Amino acid sequence: MDFENMNPVKNPKESRSNGLSYQQLLDTDSREVPDVLRMQSSRDLPFVRVPIDRYTSQAFHDLEFEKIWKKVWQFACREEQIPEVGDHQIYDIGKLSILIVRGQDAIIRAFHNTCLHRGRALKDRPGRSLQLQCPFHGWTWNLDGSLKQIPCRWDFDHVKNEKTSLTEIKVGTWGGFVFINPDPNAEAFEDYIGDLPSHFERWPLEERYIAAHVGRIMECNWKVAQEGFMEAYHVASTHPQMLSAIGDANSQYDAWDHFSRAITANMTPSPHLRKKPSEQEQLDAMMGVSLDGKPSMTVPEQRTARQTLGQLSRMQLQGLVPSVQDLSDAELSDSIYYTLFPNFHPWGAYNRITYRFRPLGNSPNQSLMEVFYLAPFRGKRPDPHPFQLLNAHASWTEAPQLGSLAKVFDQDTLNMAAVQKGLHAAGHQEVTFSQYQETKIRHFHSLLDQYVKS
Numbered sequence: 001m002d003f004e005n006m007n008p009v010k011n012p013k014e015s016r017s018n019g020l021s022y023q024q025l026l027d028t029d030s031r032e033v034p035d036v037l038r039m040q041s042s043r044d045l046p047f048v049r050v051p052i053d054r055y056t057s058q059a060f061h062d063l064e065f066e067k068i069w070k071k072v073w074q075f076a077c078r079e080e081q082i083p084e085v086g087d088h089q090i091y092d093i094g095k096l097s098i099l100i101v102r103g104q105d106a107i108i109r110a111f112h113n114t115c116l117h118r119g120r121a122l123k124d125r126p127g128r129s130l131q132l133q134c135p136f137h138g139w140t141w142n143l144d145g146s147l148k149q150i151p152c153r154w155d156f157d158h159v160k161n162e163k164t165s166l167t168e169i170k171v172g173t174w175g176g177f178v179f180i181n182p183d184p185n186a187e188a189f190e191d192y193i194g195d196l197p198s199h200f201e202r203w204p205l206e207e208r209y210i211a212a213h214v215g216r217i218m219e220c221n222w223k224v225a226q227e228g229f230m231e232a233y234h235v236a237s238t239h240p241q242m243l244s245a246i247g248d249a250n251s252q253y254d255a256w257d258h259f260s261r262a263i264t265a266n267m268t269p270s271p272h273l274r275k276k277p278s279e280q281e282q283l284d285a286m287m288g289v290s291l292d293g294k295p296s297m298t299v300p301e302q303r304t305a306r307q308t309l310g311q312l313s314r315m316q317l318q319g320l321v322p323s324v325q326d327l328s329d330a331e332l333s334d335s336i337y338y339t340l341f342p343n344f345h346p347w348g349a350y351n352r353i354t355y356r357f358r359p360l361g362n363s364p365n366q367s368l369m370e371v372f373y374l375a376p377f378r379g380k381r382p383d384p385h386p387f388q389l390l391n392a393h394a395s396w397t398e399a400p401q402l403g404s405l406a407k408v409f410d411q412d413t414l415n416m417a418a419v420q421k422g423l424h425a426a427g428h429q430e431v432t433f434s435q436y437q438e439t440k441i442r443h444f445h446s447l448l449d450q451y452v453k454s
């Protein structure tokens, strides 16, 4: 095939880059490709521009808190982080603090992390306890939220046990993730996530464990941070070292109801390159950014770099993943990055990444980015890797459990505070998105707009 001149422009709305489209690349796979990767779902999305103050103003930040964070289903923790009776995690979002607890009946419940006496936060940190006792005066609840005891009960005759249960918050689970929704009138979780579980049927995330969990404070709005991970348009400028082994501008972007997807092929060259790199050059470029620091190797005669990496990954996943020989090169090589509105980013197939982004405290200018590596395992589930929090000036390489990808995150992070600075300094009113490559961001903003205007 002519490397330079695939996919000529038909009309501006359907403009695509030169080079192999993702679907054309799938035609070259050494295995049968699953239907989920053959799906394409484009939508008419309303915004190619949004006002800058959506990233900078306290008023918009406060509106998001009321209209989004208090209303949507959001990823709070992994089930594996609360495996035993009495295990609890705390999920803070803006002013809200939510306690997620495994009960005596093994059911996961969530409560406002607030004592019903004079309001102290019930728990300060994750842990395990067979009752929920406030440290201030000792009011105590059972794990199901029912009141257990009040010290000096004689002094609280006006407090009725049956009216003094902890305030419960809705919980949903999928893929080993626990979601909460603070809105008592929220739609059912299953309706909210829609078809997302069917996309992951071949790649069950509940059968993974937390091999790494690292957070970093970002000096930017939470949307600035997450939008840097929703497109491959920035690769050529921000990560030029990857171009020999990434089909950046040939990525496919799809949108459904509450979720969207991008697929960026690896082990295929960028259409930005003037000269097509050799198969060996592609493999070498990939090895430099590989998650696992895989050893360098030679592309055998009659094989492509993509097939070679696929075969290497099949060998590494042998015994960890069922039917590993049937997995396509695409599932073993490509970046398949989903976003469930508003802030949850699980990756498909056998890349281990899941991201979460959220505002930190009550500021439009600070956020928390978290990286989870969810890895398959054999036998007994390993304990989750402990959470590590990096400060706003740290390098991701201070978390060695992230492997060589930490250097790529550092490249991304360099942009973030500078974007926030630039947005505050702007002499114009709006940011501008591309028609196609920023589909996921435009899909996000169309949902954001619906929520804040509801």
Ligand code: FES
Binding pocket: 115, 116, 117, 118, 119, 120, 134, 135, 136, 137, 138, 139
């Ligand atoms: S504030 Fe919790 S027991 Fe008093």
Ligand SMILES: [Fe+2]
Binding pocket: 228, 234, 235, 238, 239, 408, 412
């Ligand atoms: Fe990046």
